[in-house]
Amino acid sequence: MYRAFLFTTLLPTILLAKIIAAELVELESSRIIRRHQQYRQAVKSSNMIKAAWSEELADKAKSMLSTCPVDVQNLEKEAENSQLGMNIGFSSSVNPSRIRMPDNLPIGIVDLWGSQRANFQLSRGCTQDNCMEYLRMISAGMHKLGCAMAKCAEDSIMVCLYEDVTKIDEKAPYKLGKSCSECTADFPNCELGMCAPMPGAGRPAGEPDIMPQKPSIRPTPAPSPQQPPEVQPDTPPPQVQEKRAEPREEEKDEVLLSARGSDGDEPTTTSRGALSVLGLFNGFPLLVGTALLHLGYSS
Template identity: 25%
Template sequence: MLKLICLLSLLWWVEADSPMPEQTKQIVDLLTKIREEVNPTASNMMLMEYSDELEVLAKNWLTNCTYPLPNGTDYPDYKDVVDVLKSGVNQADASFDLSAMYESEKNAYNYESNTCTSSCANYRRMVWSTASQVGCYRHFCARSDHWSESKYIMACLYRPVVLDKNERPYKNGTPCSECPFGPDCNHNQCTQKQTTATTPTTSNSTISTMPTSPSSSTGSSKSTSPEQPTTSVSSQLRAISHLIFAIVTLELIINLNR
């Protein structure tokens, strides 16, 4: 029985791959730093927070192992949502750490000409000024028509973003001088005052033909800014589940060595 429990726990571990609380904080902290230090400076850069709803949308998408991201016309929950992807044959290659991607792409982008000397699409999305929420998930996908090889896919979804390749990702100017909700500023970024910023859900309806989770209808968005990091209930449950898995695995090892 113990072996069966451990096996089931292992299968869950592989399939259910949400970032841990400390990882969501690292994601937000990195994006805060990246957006704070853009050169030239931004006058309308929004301060980002972690969104449980976007994490659920990323999970709903990745568990289908399809590509590209569902369009907002057919799936309203994905309206004004863009993705940043990492992939690899192991989890380490598809980690939730975005720093290497940022470093490799930031110098390729020229703000003045709004051009890239090499790949920089992910960097542009990371510093798109209107984005105020991010949510991430990772899943293993087998080789298919959508993926050329079996690999782990990590996706971070950003919202709200309406990409335009002819538009610069932000306006150059004095930090926070063109904030949409007033001049409140944190880390050279505009903070959100309106209640709509913390209740971003666009639809409580089930996403057709896609797996759903009960939490997708809550529309929760948990702030994890560097000043006041918070931990969501779902993140706490994930941490407890991971702890249970570790305990069960340890017990199995002890029993096998007896």
């Protein structure tokens, strides 16, 4: 039997409070899967599997959000019946008709789940408060995930579904050891320090292999002798323009988890598995929170 705990911040009475048609938001799957991989790479695991994006799971998450569900426990039961793990996050705006959803909101929600790693210790489990959303993200056996986001009046709700994480060993979600030292026959390769399938095997249709093919090296023929070019003394030297370095992908994905309000005060935060941020986006206040669904076994 499962117990569900729903944590809200500042606006508990409006969270998922209306039955309306959902406005589905197009997500950048590459950014979401990359963020999950970064959290999975950060642990020293000998059997961590390199997760892949699943359009099937993403479509199922869209279906679950299509009517802006008012009962989160129904979502929990639907995921449980499908033998899937599920994380839920949300954002509530003060004035939804005049504010645009920030582009980095989905990554911010993933980072809020990831921040629960402060509550986890290997062999001890969740040492304080909740850490189950984080455990679903870094469970070694999880190899497919799909997410969806929908706008429901003043709320934006995001659901991520995970395959093979219905029964997580809270104290040992992965094996401690050298990277890729305990990969299985289904995931024999090692990519980015994680176990991966053979190139082209077990990947969704249309998804390219992560590991590029080695280019063939051909010997370069020796240049034929030639006269040096004649130098024109009146030719001015070429102008060299400084090329600015492009920001790294990690910098692009960084999410500012603190902001100042219009009056200059720091936002209120909570340590019980939830975070709210009062900031400015396009000149209007945005209240960001998270509803964290805790799927655990009752004693």
